[in-house]
Amino acid sequence: MTALVEVKGLDKAFGGVHAVExxxxxxxxxxxxxxxxxxxxxxxxxxxxxxxxxTPTKGEILLNGESTAKLEPNELAERGMCRTFQQMQICMNMxxxxxxxxxxxxxxxxxxxxxxFRLPSLRRNEAAARKRAAELMEYVGCGDYLDAEASAMSYGxxxxxxxxxALAAEPKVILLDEPAAGLNAVETAALEELxxxxxxxxxxxxxVEHDMKLVMGISDRLLVLNYGRVLAEGTPEEIRQxxxxxxxxxxx
Amino acid sequence: MLNTFMQSRLRxxxxxxxxxxxxxxxxxxxxxxELVTQMAIIAATVVGLNLLxxxxxxxxxxxxxxxxxxxxxxxxxxxxxxxxxxxxxVVGAIAVxxxxxxxxxxxxxxxxxxxxxxxxxxxxxxxxxxxxERALTGGPDGxxxxxxxxxxxxxxxxxxxxxxxxxxxxxxxxYIFASVVLLVAVWFALNLIESPIGRALxxxxxxxxxxxxxxxxxxxxxSLVFVISAIYASLMGSLYAHFQGFITPAVASFEFSILFIxxxxxxxxxxxxxxxxxxxxxxxxxxxxxxxxxxEHVMFGLILMLTMIFMPKGLLPTLSAFVSKKMRKKAxxxx
Numbered sequence: 233m234t235a236l237v238e239v240k241g242l243d244k245a246f247g248g249v250h251a252v253e254x255x256x257x258x259x260x261x262x263x264x265x266x267x268x269x270x271x272x273x274x275x276x277x278x279x280x281x282x283x284x285x286x287t288p289t290k291g292e293i294l295l296n297g298e299s300t301a302k303l304e305p306n307e308l309a310e311r312g313m314c315r316t317f318q319q320m321q322i323c324m325n326m327x328x329x330x331x332x333x334x335x336x337x338x339x340x341x342x343x344x345x346x347x348x349f350r351l352p353s354l355r356r357n358e359a360a361a362r363k364r365a366a367e368l369m370e371y372v373g374c375g376d377y378l379d380a381e382a383s384a385m386s387y388g389x390x391x392x393x394x395x396x397x398a399l400a401a402e403p404k405v406i407l408l409d410e411p412a413a414g415l416n417a418v419e420t421a422a423l424e425e426l427x428x429x430x431x432x433x434x435x436x437x438x439x440v441e442h443d444m445k446l447v448m449g450i451s452d453r454l455l456v457l458n459y460g461r462v463l464a465e466g467t468p469e470e471i472r473q474x475x476x477x478x479x480x481x482x483x484x
Numbered sequence: 485m486l487n488t489f490m491q492s493r494l495r496x497x498x499x500x501x502x503x504x505x506x507x508x509x510x511x512x513x514x515x516x517x518e519l520v521t522q523m524a525i526i527a528a529t530v531v532g533l534n535l536l537x538x539x540x541x542x543x544x545x546x547x548x549x550x551x552x553x554x555x556x557x558x559x560x561x562x563x564x565x566x567x568x569x570x571x572x573x574v575v576g577a578i579a580v581x582x583x584x585x586x587x588x589x590x591x592x593x594x595x596x597x598x599x600x601x602x603x604x605x606x607x608x609x610x611x612x613x614x615x616x617e618r619a620l621t622g623g624p625d626g627x628x629x630x631x632x633x634x635x636x637x638x639x640x641x642x643x644x645x646x647x648x649x650x651x652x653x654x655x656x657x658x659y660i661f662a663s664v665v666l667l668v669a670v671w672f673a674l675n676l677i678e679s680p681i682g683r684a685l686x687x688x689x690x691x692x693x694x695x696x697x698x699x700x701x702x703x704x705x706x707s708l709v710f711v712i713s714a715i716y717a718s719l720m721g722s723l724y725a726h727f728q729g730f731i732t733p734a735v736a737s738f739e740f741s742i743l744f745i746x747x748x749x750x751x752x753x754x755x756x757x758x759x760x761x762x763x764x765x766x767x768x769x770x771x772x773x774x775x776x777x778x779x780e781h782v783m784f785g786l787i788l789m790l791t792m793i794f795m796p797k798g799l800l801p802t803l804s805a806f807v808s809k810k811m812r813k814k815a816x817x818x819x
Binding site for chain 2: 283285304305306308309310314315317321322323324325326330333334335336337338340342344347348349350354357358361397398400401
């Protein structure tokens, strides 16, 4: 079985600072794969590299065996990769449900002619997309906001909305960057439930997260970064017992 | 039934159509008609510009350039070379669209002030060309443009026509024509905004990163909306040329570009009917302020400043928020 996401010798330098240095790992389809590490360890940089927002200084990323070096983020989305952000990226000039419908962009092929005259085919597709978006909003638990403007939503609801938008694109792999940050205990528990549901439906999940309880509970494998380098990689059990990890986290 | 109507997608369009039908009752003389026809043509231009500025969040300080190109293409093709109006209008729009695409690809990589400067430069270059190519354009003296003509039938402000048995003057016929054009322009804009393409455009404004990670090719959509808004400007420029019967490079001037942008900002960015209101107010204001004579420009500037300070979202969005707040209060009081 080939890996869905494979990272080989990845390096990213900002000026003289190596944010990510010599990182290699691979993620199998269907896994929940988490990246952890102290602040500034290079986790978000790694995600930005994988999703094409940054260009690697060295190294290679393969998505389904294909090199992503020359691909723009939107082309990666076409190949089944979607993500959420630590600094949420919500279109505040749109309604909540339109944000999720935006996620259907690749499924909704439309041309200028059908659009300008609003032909029946477009109306049908739009209605279907709206229905699907509403289902996804219920699914992630922001069904209360079906008619809301995005700007009227709470922080926790927006975090879930961003996940709904990513799911709307029907990705093979979804990257969640600190989805639990800023959430309370109840919301975090709901999030854990949601990530489990997403994984159970066969979508590969990559996760950057600080909440150890959450990460240890749902991950199949973990990657520990420290100062941009791989400190350890393995199952939650292996990571928990790894002396380097204990030293880095507890300062022992 | 009134409720379903008020929630209908085309509510605004129907209200606009009603206003355009009723309006002639308040128009006394040809000068009024001329003013309102100009308003309609300019309003349709800024509806197109608003797609770029209000919805996709990109700026253009050179849109009068595209308006002017459309006007001059029509002037030269129909006046100098004897083309019929419709082919001139269409070929002109395609040519302007192509120019916008070629220019837009590189400059839309720029953001904010840099994009402003680049589009400003595009407008200036077009204005300079129109001024200098005397042999083609007549230079700063301008050039006459024949009346609008389809298969030998002419629409001239000086003619007289019969419509459903009614005798109407040329300026009235032009008013009707411009009204229909405005309604179609608005209908297209509304359809575009509420579609996958429109969502992609708005997402470029909302968050380019978010747009790109769900698969929106942001560069492509920026170019697309730049081209669409340029085509709007070109088509309206062509009609404007026919209507005025005479054009000068002033139609492509910096002042005109700024006027377009001011209409969008004043009326309400991202509000199709707001920018129409913006066009109406900015065309009307100089007439109203004419009494103040030398203070006219001071008053004009003052009104713009005060509006932007107290209504930063623009006239229509602020007013409609105010009205719906009042109505909610009233409904709440009755319950």
